[in-house]
Amino acid sequence: MGDVFLNDVFIGSVPNSKKFVDNFRKMRLKGEIEKVYNIYLNEQLDFIYIDGTPGRIRRPLIAVEKGVSKFTQQVQEKVVAGELSFEDLVQKGIIEYLDAMEEENAYVAFDEFDLTPSHTHLEITPLAMYGFNTGTVPFSNYDEPARLMRGQKTIKQAVGMYALNYQKRKETDRNLLVSPQKPLVETFIYELLGFDKHPAGQNLVVGIMSFEGYNMEDGLILNQSSIERGLQRSFYYKLYSSSETKYPGGLQDKIMYPGKDIKGYRAEEDYRYLEDDGIVYLGQKIATGDVLVGKVSPPRFIEEIEGFGQMINLNVDASLALKEDEKGVVSAVSVIENVDGDKEVNVLLRDHRNPIVGDKFASRHGQKGVVGATFKQSDMPFSENGIVPDAIFSPHSIPGRKTVSHVMEVLAGKVAALSGEFVDANPFDGQSEEELRAQLKSFGFNPSGTEVMFDPSTGKRMEVEIYVGSLYYLRLNHQVDNKIQARGTGPVQLLTRQPAEGRVRGGGLKLGEMEKDALISHGAAMLLKERFSADQTKAMVCTNCGYLADPYIQRYKSKCPICSSSSFETVELAYAFKLFINELRSMGINPSFETKDRFFE
Amino acid sequence: MVNNKILAAYEKEHPEFPKYILEELERELGAKVKDSEVSLVLEKVVEEYGRSLISPYEAIGVITAQSVGERSTQMTLNTFHFAGVAEQSVEGLPRLIEILDAKKNLSNPTMRLYMASEKNLSDEKVKIFANKIKETKLVEFATNVEIDMEEKIVKIDFDLKNLKRYDLDLESFVPLLDKKIRKSGSVDGKSLLVKGTATASMKDLIGIKELAMNTIVYGIKGVSDVSIIKEGEDYVILTQGISLKNVQNLDFIDKERVYCNDVHEMADFYGVEVARQTIIREIMEVVKSQGLSINERHVLLIADAMTYTGSVRGMTRYGIVAEKLNVLTRASFETPLKHLSKGSVINEHNILNSITENVMTNQMVYVGTGIPKVAVKARDK
Known part of the structure; x- marks a missing residue:
């Protein structure tokens, strides 16, 4: 049953x-x-x-x-x-x-x-x-499954031509590769997906060798001359939008060229690229501080009204301006009505991105790396035929990860480039290694794939032969220009006077508790003090009653309002600690201080 | 006492130099070595000793914390167990936390008992000894149980031959029974009788039966399991559960080598120095079992910090942190409100001399480069 x-x-x-x-x-x-x-x-x-x-x-x-x-x-x-x-x-x-x-x-x-x-x-x-993505990895039957997973993960991050109507779409940021190429070594699924109609990568001549030490630990060396010819060039698009928000009470923001009499007016030159309607010129090159959309906000609170009854403009500037480290060319402007029924201006900014040191690249085999250096063509090694690699990849990345398919693709790419025909790299039934080597031999190359190369600085022949071939490289959408962060001094938090946090706010890098411990265990007390001195302030302590003095006393150095003493000691301490003392006072705990000169005990 | 002329002279000149080093030196060198060579060796030893010393104001506490902390992050990643094998019962990070916090109820309390050496031992013999340690309940000897509802009597039958094999007497069971039923217990031939009250219900009688059955009649209370391993020639009995006091009555074990992994039990029974040694030994064992290593000196510092007051204190807010002198140091650890409010009530005085407070107020830390001072005398007018 x-x-x-x-x-x-x-x-x-x-x-x-x-x-x-x-x-x-x-x-x-x-x-x-x-x-x-x-x-x-x-x-x-x-x-x-x-x-x-x-x-x-x-x-x-x-x-x-x-x-x-x-x-x-x-x-x-x-x-x-x-x-x-x-x-x-x-x-x-x-x-x-x-x-x-x-x-x-x-x-x-x-x-x-x-x-x-x-x-x-x-x-x-x-x-x-395999899944669709993994199926696009050439010679995937030569790889460890874990590597394939990583390979398909990087394929998803690749910069390519993702859609042709990108000018009209509303993503906040997008990347476009300038001249994408179809891979020389491809699988059946790659075509099946139609991925070859809008590829996301370029075929690079790759030499697998160590060179000047700039490609250690997954680093990549790129040929600067190739970059100047357009290698892996991409555009970074970012969308900025601003709308005429409505406020309760009938007031509304207005997108316009702001008048000089408004509150918070920036420098006049910040508005120089605006047209009469308050929106930036199409095709204009702009940089940090420049205004994209001029906007004026009505006063929010009644209390803000001041000016002794005179007729003054109470409106506030609410223009959309470019932040730190942002630049680009105005690529598209659209004025629409958004879901709230307000006028909304969208400005699409295009930034030109050549590969630079710190940009991330990957092959399709989970071999991702960051550009460590770019050398001019004259400083790159060259082969007998005068071939100069576009990229130099470190051989140390291969044995530990067992990405045999990566090595196979270099070989197959070389055959494809020489024969002018795409190589079928389907797993299990693609072209075999023997076939590829035989073809390579028929073109007059060493069937091992290696070539004699010459040192650019001496012109002498290198002692070992270098494995050179063509490899399909992907530019990943992790670019230094979007991530770089450094500061000397800059904005601070209002409450604690400590440096602000985060890249967009121009903040600092946090030296946390464990890092603090590291400095202590090195005995670097001076460095520790200097590093934490961002919120250093001076405060006055009454030597009689021991309480921290008012700002009033600090300014006029008169008598202590608590004990009427007039002798004070000036101490240097972290503002955050002074805030802590004040917070304790608000709780009903009143700490007092005894001062002592620690240098002349 | 050093007899060598040169070493004795050095000892007199440098009383702060550890005596045991000089004594060991004399022992190793012997009497035949020439004086010039002795002074040469001594020079090297003093140099090496000086190099091993910690410089003043080195932050050894922080370095120790980092040394242990780094290892423990690696431990979380491979928390594999050796299931079932009693010999390797150390369990990585949870055990390390247990030791450092000086926890009272261990998740895996064990004793290591070595056999007294003069006995002629065999596997069988040790097995019998081990059984004497393992707690055995009355239920394991009982052959039959009857509840007589009319007489209100619980009758438990035994195999007397079996009892004899264990050197047990049925009479001796009665005083071991639970207090509530001890008085009503009696022996009748090969059975133990426990009488209930005249009004007892069936439920009450079942309760009496359960109490009687769970009476521990043999072995040591608290030792739930035993296993035997062989260390070279020695037999070692590993127990599950700790009772150092009761083990002392057994003549077949070596009382000088009784060991358990509970720091508090060791401290109570042998004293704080043994507890300190136990902490060191247990930490080193955990670290070693994970395939890692910590320099023993760090562990020594931890053990000293935990025991120097004469009792074992864990590295918690109730342990060594609670006894820190400074309010701000305590408040910056855990439960700040408690320490701040309490400190304000009793008007605590906080001299800014520890690292935490000087980082808080951004003053120079009393460590490393924060120590040297340069004073310039102003020119007289």
Whole structure:
């Protein structure tokens, strides 16, 4: 007796569950039962689950009958001739969709040659075991699975041509590669996805060697001359928007060229790129401090009204200006009405980004790295034929990570570049290493892929031959220009007078508790004091009663209002500590001080 | 006492130099070495000794904290257990925290008991000894239990031959029973009878039965399990559960080598110096079991800090931190409000001499380069 559940609801039981399930599947193949239903037999519990609910993940497999694939030679010919579509195959029961539960009952062959009479299904292609992204990694069958995961992760971060209507879209930031190329070494899935129509990377001539030490620890050396010719050049777009917000009471912001009499008026030159409507010129190159959209806000509170009854403009400047480290060219301006019914101005700023030291690049094999140095072409090693690599990659990155596919791609890329034909790098059935080496040999190159190279500074031949080839490199959207942060002095927090936090606010880098401990254990007391001196203040302590003096007394040095003494000591202390003392006072604890000169005890 | 002429002279001249080093030196050198060579060796030893000393105002506490702290971050990453094997029962970071906080109830209390050496030992013999340590409840000897509802009597039968094998007497069970049922217990042949009150219900009688069954009649209370390992020639009994006091009555164990991993138990039974040694030993063992290493000197400092007052105190806000002199130091650790309000009530005086407060007020820290002072005398007018 097997209990039957339809969409997880008990509907009855059958005497012979195995027979029932077999019959169900046969009828489904014939089309007598809708193909959306999947059936699963739990033999331990003798439960049968029939599922037709939406939202299941299902995948197509070729049906197998008595050890013979239903996708026969004749069917294949018809498909190639265009007489049968994929949908027809599904209807005819040649291809079946299984969900996760029914897969448990299936015995799926990886390859047609592995088929035995006990198999129930056959994979359409071994590639199906990869996801879409992972399937685009060339020679992925040579890699460790963990590396493939990392490889596909970096592919997702690559800068490319993501959409053609980017000028009209509303993402806050976006990256575009200037001249993307189709990879020389590619897989079937890459084309299937249509990824070759809008690629995200470029084919670089890569030498695998150590050079001047600038590519250690996953560093990358780039050819500055190649960069100047447009290598891995990209645009960074950022959207700025400002709207005429409405306030209760009928008041509203106004986008306009601000008049000089408003409160908070910036320097006149900050507004110089605005047109009469208060919006920046299209195509104008602007930088930090320049105003993009001029805006005027009405006064928020009644108390703000001052000026002894005279007629003055109480409006406040609320213009949108560029912050620290921001620059670019106005690429598009759009004026729209937003969901609140207010006028909204969107300004798209384009920034030109050449690869610089600190930018992140990756191959498709999880080998990501940061540019360590750029050298002019004359300072890069060159081969017998005069080939100068675009990038130099460190060999130390390979053995520990076992990314054989990375090494294979260099070889295959070289063959592709020489033959002018794309190399098929499908996992399991792509071009073999022997084929590639034989082809390389036929072009007159060393089949090992190595070449004699020369030192640029001496012109002498290098002692070892260098492995050179073409590798598809991705520019990742982590760019130093968006991340660099440093400060000497700058904005401070209002309450504690300690430096502000965060890059956008021009803040400092926190020296935390553990870092403090590190300085102490080195005995670097002087450095510690200097590093924490950002909020150093002077305070006066009454030598008689010991209380911290008022700011009033600090200014006029008169008598202590508590004990009428007039002798004070000036002490230097952290403002945050003084704040702490004041907070204790507000709690009802009044700490007093005794002062002592610690240098003349 | 040093007899060598040169060493004795040095000792007289430098009374602060540790005597045991000079004594060891004399022992190692022997009598035949020439005087010039002795002074040469002494010079080297003094130089080496000076190099091993910590400089004044070195922040050794912070360095110790960093040395232990760094190791412990690595421990969290590989918290694998040796399941079932009693020998390797140290458990990484949780155990380290247990030691440093001087916790009272350990998650894995164990004793190591060595056998007294003069006995002719075999595996079987040690097994019998081990059984004498393991606590055994009455239920394990009982063969049958009956509850007589009419007579209000719980009757527990025993196999007397089995009891004899363990050197046990049924009569001796009665005084071991729980206080509530001790008086009503009696022995009748091969059975133990416990009488309930005249009005006792079935539930009461079942309660009496449970109490009687759980009576510990054999072994040491608190030792729930034992296992035997062999260390070279020695047999060692490892126990689950600690009772140092009761172990002392057993003649088959070596009383000079009784050890347990509970610092407090060691302190109570042997004194604080042994507790200090236990802390050192346990920390080193945890670190070693994780495949890491800490210089022993750091561990010595920790053990000293925990025990120097004469009792064991953990590194918690109730332990050594609670006894810090300065309010601000205590407040900057945990529960600041408690310390600040209490400090204000009793008018605490806080001399700014520790690191924490000087960092808070941004004054020069009394460490390293914060110590040397330069004074310039103003020119006389």
